[in-house]
Amino acid sequence: MRLKHDEKGRLLFTRCSGDGSYLNYLQLPLLLMRSFIIKGHTGGSREISMFHFKCTSKFRKSLVKIPDPKLLLHKPQAMPQCEFLTLNLTHYPKIADLRSGYLSKNQDVIDEAQRVHANVLGDLLERFSYAILFDLADYENKGDPAIAMGELQFLKRLGIQLLYYCKTSACSDKNVENAFLKFKDVSSAEMVVLLQGGGNMFSYESLDKIRESVITRFQDHTIVIFPQSIWLRYADYKLDYYRQMYNSHPDLTLLVRDQESYAIGEQMLPSAKVILCPDMAFQIGLVAFFAPASFDILWLKREDSETTGYVIPRPPPYLSLHVEDWTNWITPKTDTMEHIFHLTLNGLLFLQRGKVVITDRLHGHILSTLLGIPHVILDNNYGKVFNYHNSWTKGLETVRTARTAEQALAKAEELLSSYGGACQKNSMTFCDYNENLSQICK
Amino acid sequence: MRLKHDEKGRLLFTRCSGDGSYLNYLQLPLLLMRSFIIKGHTGGSREISMFHFKCTSKFRKSLVKIPDPKLLLHKPQAMPQCEFLTLNLTHYPKIADLRSGYLSKNQDVIDEAQRVHANVLGDLLERFSYAILFDLADYENKGDPAIAMGELQFLKRLGIQLLYYCKTSACSDKNVENAFLKFKDVSSAEMVVLLQGGGNMFSYESLDKIRESVITRFQDHTIVIFPQSIWLRYADYKLDYYRQMYNSHPDLTLLVRDQESYAIGEQMLPSAKVILCPDMAFQIGLVAFFAPASFDILWLKREDSETTGYVIPRPPPYLSLHVEDWTNWITPKTDTMEHIFHLTLNGLLFLQRGKVVITDRLHGHILSTLLGIPHVILDNNYGKVFNYHNSWTKGLETVRTARTAEQALAKAEELLSSYGGACQKNSMTFCDYNENLSQICK
Structure with missing residues (x-):
């Protein structure tokens, strides 16, 4: 029996530092958490499942609105949100995205993804x-x-x-x-x-x-x-x-x-x-900023076979725009597994260079979501980015979709005026030094 | 008049986000702060100096112990700590390090350095x-x-x-x-x-x-x-x-x-x-961790003309030790000033790879101090590292000096058992994956 419980029967997992902490997916909004009482606790035996929770009548009332009833192949009726949270999703293989798209906060979308991971x-x-x-x-x-x-x-x-x-x-x-x-x-x-x-x-x-x-x-x-x-x-x-x-x-x-x-x-x-x-x-969860923005808009533009081949529009003169694909943003190489971490970290750094991000890369979208950077997504050539967004992230309040590059730039400018006016908080400050100087000796 | 004051006459400086915050060097330990009442406030005129403070009798009692009276060329007597804080150090060009070496906490040493910067x-x-x-x-x-x-x-x-x-x-x-x-x-x-x-x-x-x-x-x-x-x-x-x-x-x-x-x-x-x-x-100030440690000990070993040419001793088998110079840890290149920030950030990342650091580079010492990583310093060929330590950082409780590489390793192991047992807090976790796996297909 690998899973550990505390004295109240709640699940613990062991962090690498060795201290016990609650599983991340339990860190749902406080109201929901109250329904997370584990069923069938029989004193630590293996039969305890971590993925089934008691559903109180109170929470049955918070219905998930189902846009298309056909989605629910195995349970074709409107379903209380709380009941959805009790499902073993491996038995309902097509409906794991039922709740995620209604969540508007990054933390909630991340928590829901981790909950579904734990479930499935x-x-x-x-x-x-x-x-x-x-x-x-x-x-x-x-x-x-x-x-x-x-x-x-x-x-x-x-x-x-x-x-x-x-x-x-x-x-x-x-x-x-x-x-x-x-x-x-x-x-x-x-x-x-x-x-x-x-x-x-x-x-x-x-x-x-x-x-x-x-x-x-x-x-x-x-x-x-x-x-x-x-x-x-x-x-x-x-x-x-x-x-x-x-x-x-x-x-x-x-x-x-x-x-x-x-x-x-x-x-x-x-x-x-x-x-x-x-x-x-x-x-990976929510990521704290560790770098300030260098540009108003960072455009992570894919240059591979999945590009739709759009052309970057000319930005207005008062906006600093930087366009780059992150495959050329080379990471120091080591031969241990830390290299995978450093590659990821470098991607997170790349995105933090923008107060607002525009991207047609799916993980431009996903890592910006982990960082909380407001961003605009364009699709790739076969619909991967929008398909993902439709399932899991379409409720996020700081994400916009765009069909054209011009639309993307316009929406990024809107996001900038709504959310992007200040330096990234909680990071070392180094802003305003980049493009505003008369660097005559390049 | 560039300097701004709040309603109590305290100095403000403008952060890049545009909000007013107090100068960092005012963030000294709370007791000291009480004596930081600005003298000669005359309603915002230019004559106000930011570097002279009222010295109350209470704080005159906390004497700085002066190891060598000759140090005080211009004021050759024992000096109350508070009085030292009131000096304009450009008039006392040799004694700016009088207080720093007695401070044991990283934050205090950083604050004192920033105070002296502001003063001088x-x-x-x-x-x-x-x-x-x-x-x-x-x-x-x-x-x-x-x-x-x-x-x-x-x-x-x-x-x-x-x-x-x-x-x-x-x-x-x-x-x-x-x-x-x-x-x-x-x-x-x-x-x-x-x-x-x-x-x-x-x-x-x-x-x-x-x-x-x-x-x-x-x-x-x-x-x-x-x-x-x-x-x-x-x-x-x-x-x-x-x-x-x-x-x-x-x-x-x-x-x-x-x-x-x-x-x-x-x-x-x-x-x-x-x-x-x-x-x-x-x-730069105190830096929050943004990466977990990959090794027990990270040895930042200089490979330039300032090396003393020592040989790395064999570590005990239960310790993971990584030896590298950071000049080969290449940073993605951009042609704006953000490159300077990214080079620095990469140095900060490099050091975070160790739970404990050993180094003969001065900024291995200084950036480890900003990060709060316990570390051991070796000198370079002409005494630069130890000379710096003698002036400014010799009171730091998580820093050790070593005369030989063997001594450095032994002291690092002591630091590891005192301070280095856990993952770096407040960073993404990715530890324990590096060296413990049977990676048979490199």
Whole structure:
């Protein structure tokens, strides 16, 4: 029994400093917390589930308004918010986003994401003592390392011991085979095999190949793919090849980050469990500023194959605008796992350079949400950013969507006048020095 | 009149966010603060000096113990601490360090450094409305950008408008000449010429050459060199050349960071004012952690011409030790002044990788002090680190000195068991993941 309880039966988790603290997902708004009394507490035995709570009549009254009743495939009626909070979402694989979109505060959206992680992934993983994790992103697209950091954070919180990990750059067939040989004696009842989340299923073949290697090799183990977005980018023959590959595994769960990906996944992978689940970077939680803004508007503009190819409009002369992709914002390299943290930190720093952010990168949106930076999102080429927003973050009060670059700039200027007038608080101050000086000797 | 007062006559300074806050050096321990009633308040006129305070009899009783009476050249008697706080230190150029070494808390040492800055540099610079600043360090030796950041911070606090700056990499003779031509019409009563501090007088010729260029060109302006350490590294003929060059200016002030440099400066530069003053990086103030530790001990080991050439001892197997110089920890490059901030931030990140730090770099010591990381210092080849420590930081309770690398490691281990057992608080957690895993596929 890994889970610990305090004297009132509430769950504790062990932080790395060794002191007991309550699970983050319990830090919901105070009113909701009162309904979080754990059912079926039988003195610390394994039967206690951390994901089912007593629902009082008082909280039945706060209804979740369901925009489309068809969403609730398994419970097709309006549902009290509190009842929703009691559901084991692995049994309701399409409705995990039911509450999140109604939340307007960053902290609440983050808490809800962590609650759903604990609910869905907790249910899937809690029975395992050990995990091995392939394809931890160690490259400069800061969103992927942020996901990796969230995954590691979550495993730590759940108390699952990581026996082995493999950074993307090191996940060769040979190393997958080495890992298999090294841990083949750990039983499939004790060890789960995990694959990094992201936005690269059926679209970035080097990563589908890593998954192929793992799925083919670990046929006897439960495999869970952390939350993904699906982009059907390949030609039909190749789609078919990987579809069959994924369907070949007897115990594969694919978590997906949006309804569009859910629909595709459910259709293409009938052999797999497909479950809606928010992006793992939300495990990082709310992040305190550690740097002041250098620009009024920081435009994180993707320069990869997912760009929609828009042109940056000319800003008004009174606005300082900086446009850059963060893949060129290079992080000091180390050969330990701290590199993944530093990549993430560098992404968080990159975004703090703007009082307001405009971005067409999903993790420009997600990390800005963790930081509390007001921002405008543009979609990528296949709808990933807006699909995510539609499921999880559409209620956020400091986020705007834009269809064109001109609209994005106009909305960013509105956000700037509403929220962006001051230096970032609680950080070292170094503002106003950047563009206003006569730096004649560059 | 740039200085602003509140309704009680206390000084305000304008933060970049635009709200009024009290000067940092007023944030001394509460007891001391009570004696900080400003003398001679005459309704906001320019005669009000910010650096003289009323001294009550109560506080006369808290004597500063003076280790060597000869230190007090101009006031050769034991002095009440409160009376020391009332001195205009530009008139007592050798005793600015009288109080700092008795302070045991990081916050107090930082406050005292900022108080002395305000006292000494405030007195020197307060009459100027404008400044130009040469040789702002934009290279990867993180201590120098940290000094630059402190200088900019201080000018901002004093309300002096920076008309022009020149990063080290851009301070060519031509650019010094350009700056002169551009600002020659700003009167010497209004504009001061400033030169970056550091540890490079009479030792790093490219920087002495920049100063030569500025000093030769700006003969009619007041020039102040921010706090330096002096290392007489050149052959005699070259020392003599630069000595004459510095003495050629009619209004040059050289601030020095330790008593050794004071003695050399006073002897070699009779034409200049030489005044003791702490390192400008202390203007950054106390820094909150933004990253967790990756190692038990981070050894920031200098690999430049100032190393003493020691060999790293083998650590006990239960300790994780990482040895690295921070000049190879490369910062993402931008062409605006934010680069100086990012270089500093990267230095602060580098140090946070250790629960405890060992270093022979002066700004390993100073930035660890700003962060509150317990650390052990070794000296550099010419005594710069220990000389600084002797003047300003020798009372700090979480700092140890070591004469050998073996001693440093042993003392670091002691600090670790006293202070270093937990994750850094208030930062994202990511610890325990670095070295403890079987990462068989590097």
